[in-house]
Amino acid sequence: MTALLIIGSIFLLILLILFSPVKVFLGFENDFFAKVKFLGFKVYETPQKTGKKKVGATKKKQSGKKTEKENNTALKEGKQLLLFLKEKYGFTGAVKKVLNLIYGMLTHIRKFLRHIRIKKIKLNLVVSGSDAAETAVEYGRVCTAVYPVLGFLDSFSSIELKRINISSDFTENKKEFVFSLVIKLQIFYMLVTAFKVYKDYKNFTIKENYNERK
Numbered sequence: 001m002t003a004l005l006i007i008g009s010i011f012l013l014i015l016l017i018l019f020s021p022v023k024v025f026l027g028f029e030n031d032f033f034a035k036v037k038f039l040g041f042k043v044y045e046t047p048q049k050t051g052k053k054k055v056g057a058t059k060k061k062q063s064g065k066k067t068e069k070e071n072n073t074a075l076k077e078g079k080q081l082l083l084f085l086k087e088k089y090g091f092t093g094a095v096k097k098v099l100n101l102i103y104g105m106l107t108h109i110r111k112f113l114r115h116i117r118i119k120k121i122k123l124n125l126v127v128s129g130s131d132a133a134e135t136a137v138e139y140g141r142v143c144t145a146v147y148p149v150l151g152f153l154d155s156f157s158s159i160e161l162k163r164i165n166i167s168s169d170f171t172e173n174k175k176e177f178v179f180s181l182v183i184k185l186q187i188f189y190m191l192v193t194a195f196k197v198y199k200d201y202k203n204f205t206i207k208e209n210y211n212e213r214k
Contacts, residue, residue, distance in 0.1 A: 022187055023119075027180030028098060030080040032201065036190070082177065084210055091175045092127065092138040097208075098177070099145040105200045106152050109193045116189065120161045121153065121181040128169035139168040 022043075025035040036044040085094035106113070127142055129135040146166060153159065185193075204210075 020187060021184055022190055024183050024185065024190060025180070026183065027178070028082070028102075029178045029180075030082045032081065038187075081205075081210060085208070088208075091177075092141050095125065095142050095177050096145040098179075099142075099149055101200065101204050102179070103145075103149045103152065105197045106149065108196050108200060112189050112193050115185055116193075117184045118153065118159045119182040119184055120163075121159050122163045122179070123150070123165065124176055124178045125166045126169055126174065126176040127167075128171075128173050128175050130170075130173060132170045135168050135170055142166070 020038070023037045025033075025037075027033050033046045034044070035042060035046070082094055082098065085097050088094075089097060123146070125142060125146060127135060127139045129138065143166065150164065
C-alpha cells in the first residue's frame, strides 16, 4: 500500500510539473535565441555566437582582397544565421527566408497555439538604401513575407502587447530586422512544440548548408 502511495505521489508530481506554466522568450536578431523560465528561475538559454572575427580575417577585409574560397570559408566559421543568409541572398532575401521559416514553424504547430498565450510580440524591420526606387521595391517584398506571419499570430492568439514597426528609410543605409515574443504555456506543450520547431530549423539549416563547417 505504501509503495502504491509513493508511486501515485511521484506520478502526480510529474503531471504537476508537465502541466505547470513556463515563460519562454523567443526571438531573432542575427540569429535565433530562446530563454526558458520556470517558477521565476532561468532553466535554459541558447548559447549565442560571438560573431568575433579573427585578426587575420579583419586584415584581409581591410585590404579588400578575398578569394572565392576565402569567402566560402568565412560563411562557415560560425557566422550568425542572418549574416550568413545576407551573404547569399542580400538583406531582403535573407529576411524573407527567415520569415518564411517562422511562418512554416507556426503552421506546423497550429493545433497547439490555442494552448499558448502570447504576452508580448515585437517586430522592428527597417529597409533602407540610397536608391529610393530600389528601397521601395525591397520594402514591398519584405511586407509580402511579414504580413502572413503577423496575420497568423493574430488569428490564433490573443496578444497582450504588440509593438510593430515596418518602415523604409531613404536617407541612411541602416537595415534592421529584430523579432521577439514572450509566450506562456505548459511544459508538456512546450516540449512538443519545441521538437517540431527545432526539426523545421534543422531542416532549414541543412538545406542552406549552414551547418557545414570546415
